[in-house]
Amino acid sequence: MTASTLPRAPHTIEEWVKGYENDGKLRGFRCRSCGLRSATWGLACPRCGSRDLEEAELSDRGSVVAYTILAVPGDEFLNEAPYAYVVVELDGGGRVTGWMPRVRSETELRIGDRVRFTPSYRPGVQFAKEGEGESPR
């Protein structure tokens, strides 16, 4: 196999993190074969195995497809609990995982709720409910 045929990841994990931490965007890729959009690092599409991936920025808005309210946090989130951990289906395709610092009880969130990516100084990919003001920077 020659170097030119080796698959290449659309973005590195470092670029993904820098994207949401510093540049305010959700980097991603689109699989030219099956159409999957994703942010997960890889040399091939995790669904169909195609190596024909193109960089494609993901939308900053979407809907919650699954979530939980964590009372007992992960170790980088000690001072944040309770918070919502969410999987979000972004408009135009692609799902990303994130968390919502302002959602603190189960009554505050439902599957299908509209959310917006809200970058801040805190770790991880943060979302807020669509229509709520900017989270503190």
Add this chain to the structure above:
Amino acid sequence: MRETWVVGAASNRFGKMSETGREAGTRVAAEAIQASGLEPKDIGYTFVSNCFGAAERQGHVGPLVNSGLGIPDVPSCTVESACSSSSAALHEAFVHVAGGFADAALVVGMEKLSHLDTLAATSYFTLGADCAYETKNGATFPGLYATLATAYRSVYRTTPEMFGAIAIKNHANGARNPNAHFQKEISMETYLGSPMIASPLRLYDCCPFSDGAAAVVVAAKEFVKQPVTEPLVIRASARSGSIMDMQDRPDLLGLPATRTAADAAFRQAHLGRRDIDFLEVHDCFTIAEALALEDLGFLPKGAGAGAALEGITARDGRLPVNPSGGLKAKGHPVSATGAAQVVEIFEQMNGRAAGREVPRAETALAHNVGATGGSCSVHIFSRR
């Protein structure tokens, strides 16, 4: 392929160990070998699992176990597949023996985390998730399964009592298992009153952090000749995988790796679901037992959550599930769990499960999941 048997199996009491993982693992290995009627020198390969050996500042445990057994020249390696590590090790042992590369092989799983606080233990468990995309966004293990539970509840009608009944059933079984971490029954009131960990999962939906060790000896039928116990014929040893990150899976209403591993196992065994007399499934959380029964093909989609409340999965029900108490009550020493499921099946088939016996059991299935289903093992065993 050679017909391959489980000829010996042993575990210690799960919970809190004062000894190190290495001591406990070596001790149960010696017990399993003794039960098999074989000698340590008969072992041709040792497969060890110890995911969180780093918590004891110890790696490379295989040669330590073998040296402790007096067989230092036997080859060994460590098999890691998160919570499905020792069932993955069993698969490797099966492949070696069935394929003729060893006449007998030893599987040992051990874990010790009780010297750590809850936060540190939680962090070790989370190593099985995607650290860049899941853990970095605040995931914990209960959180990941709670996310699956939320997706499930949005499609299928469930009540808290359905999940409570799964915990209550497994605690009732664990109360009859002298090696279980929790040997006490719980009431619906206790379940419903327990604090939320990650909604909708309460404390009593979650398996505990346990220390523990379990070992299994497998050998070729032609090598054993005169078994001293009732051997388990390994009718199938199947493994599968799926997309690791939930964010890339087409649906969240089950674990795809369980479905594919189960289908492969039933094909290998030439058996159907109706042939299975009882199951040991991976119930790290109550939702996981519900999903397992559906993904393994025993119950239709949406029927898993209510099965315990309806009595289907009780020891005297139509489909007994987790007579050992499961991960929920027997405990979940991560790398010992898969081997411990086989210990339960071995004890059941050898009449050593008094008080929790599944009557007239001839065939059983063990289902062991790595993390949120990136990995899965399904083994099917029957009497000779």
